[in-house]
Amino acid sequence: MSSSVETPVFIQTKSHEALPPPNLARGPIAWMRENLFPSIPNTILTLVVFYLLYVAIPPLVKFLFIDAVWTGTDRDACRAETAGHPVGACWAFVWDKINYFIYGSYPITERWRVDVWFVLLAIGVVWLLWLKAPRRDVGAVYFFIVFPVLSFILLLGSDWVGLDHVPTGLWGGILVTLIVATVGIVFSLPFGILLALGRRSRLPIIRMASVIFIEFVRGVPLITVLIMANTMLPLFLPGDITIDRLARPLVGVALFASAYMAEVVRGGLQAMPKGQYEGAMSLGLKYWQMMVFIILPQALRIVIPGIVNTFIGLFKDTSLVAIVGIFDLVKTIEASRIDPSWSAPTIGYTGYAFAAFFYFIFCWGMSRYSLGVERRLAAGQNR
Amino acid sequence: MATTANAIQTSATVDPRAEPAVQMLGVNKWYGEFHVLRDINLNVRRGERIVICGPSGSGKSTMIRCINRLEEHQQGRIIVDGTELTNDLKRIDEVRREVGMVFQHFNLFPHLTILENCTLAPIWVKKMPKKDAEEVAMKYLTRVKIPEQANKYPGQLSGGQQQRVAIARSLCMSPKIMLFDEPTSALDPEMVKEVLDTMVGLAEEGMTMLCVTHEMGFARQVADRVIFMDAGQIVEMNTPDAFFKNPQHERTKLFLSQILH
């Protein structure tokens, strides 16, 4: 090659200053043009949505707030003819019944025990979920071992700590809803993981048992599982053992949620590249070490949205235990709704609006939390 | 075919007194109907460096993966460091503790830091105290020249750095034998050298190594023997000098002519 080639014109000979970034439009008008009216179809959609909001929001606000009755002691406050003005939501009713909604028929003098239980539950949840909390390992021990034992003693009562026995038939309302949801959530994750691993096991018996269980439970509605747990569980056990009426649907919900959780977790396991297994095996890790340290942490991370989705579904499904005669929040609202001293046209709507609000707060909280965790994990390690 | 392979093997300089690090005797393996490994006979002495090459799909990976039982062989015997590989899980664990492996795609654990990647197996498999394991890990990370990355995650490192971490991770288990499966073929050209240098260093310290690689410079520099595989068989096995200057088989000649130019 000769070295006398002339420098072609397209080669830069001096370096250029960096240019400022392109001018990005700012301000509300620019934002609206960019996000609401960027094209004709989008403009039409925006207008339709605005119209729907215009139709739906004002009556809702009118019902829930403007026409709502906030104080009162009986139905007279919430009937248009006695109150003398149109009546929307009757919050006075919710306020009057709030203790029933929270505690059910739990004896009034013992309700402090439930309050303590709520606090213990909150401590456990925050300790586990707050990623920066100190000693989260102790938190796990507390939540999964100490807390269940304490709950049992505290809520049911025990002679040797001097707490009166409160039969579960008296429990109700938010207390029961939270118990069912907590038990379901706490049991479904570990059982779901075991079932998912079982379904991928190399031992045919374990694999078959897992598949049959998962497919059977997923193949029937939760109501069926609950009714079966209610009526058939006692049949399987020797006659002198009776299972508590509250414990039966707990078992049903936990089994049901486990089957769904198993499929979610299996999805995560299948997404794991083969190389991760091989890397772990080549280092001499045993099966359980490989699963606990390498595979599950990554697989579960992948399926956090699916796990939380299952939790949210489970939380709402707890309202179905009402069908087997358990007084959860929905059932206590149902029972109060027909109380003659509060018979008024909007009582039912108000009660259900309250239930909707309660469920929404919890489910929305779970959803937000999982989004936050995902974002943190994504920031922590980019592949 | 097998007889020629055997003949070449005995003609190569094998010291019959030393107990071999790896012994493969008449190993056969099938994937369903497909016969991947055909009558493999191979003796690897302690401290010996072996380079394995051959066309894609010839069974190179499968052969070295049989040595730490990532793949199961169906016929013949494989004896690693005096332990014969059978279905006995205890023995498989024993062998895997002694045999390190480096993969084409690193297979680091992305959710653990570099240091945790290196200390996990020593802590849980060798029951080493965490402090000691970290010391050992830092020693090897220093050797592969990336101690300053110890607290990063694998995703934050370049390919060459990741592969060096993978080597360090294996070394932390103080293996007697190292297996390499195309350790440089997923790397950008400018990173190949840093990984090869690490491997050369390892060879100079007397590690027993089996490397599947097409880096012929590396083979010339460190290999005691070069093996050429085709269609699941060991076709030719010789010292690098003889192998490159005077290949015996047509298939070897064809293969060499393709990869050397």
Ligand SMILES: Nc1ncnc2c1ncn2[C@@H]1O[C@H](COP(=O)(O)OP(=O)(O)OP(=O)(O)O)[C@@H](O)[C@H]1O
């Ligand atoms: N799990 C498997 N099931 C069926 N066939 C397989 C499997 N793994 C590998 N094979 C086949 O076995 C043959 C040998 O594969 P192997 O990975 O050992 O080849 P290789 O020599 O390492 O090739 P490369 O240079 O491409 O890595 C290939 O034809 C491949 O298609």
Ligand SMILES: [Mg+2]
């Ligand atoms: Mg290969």
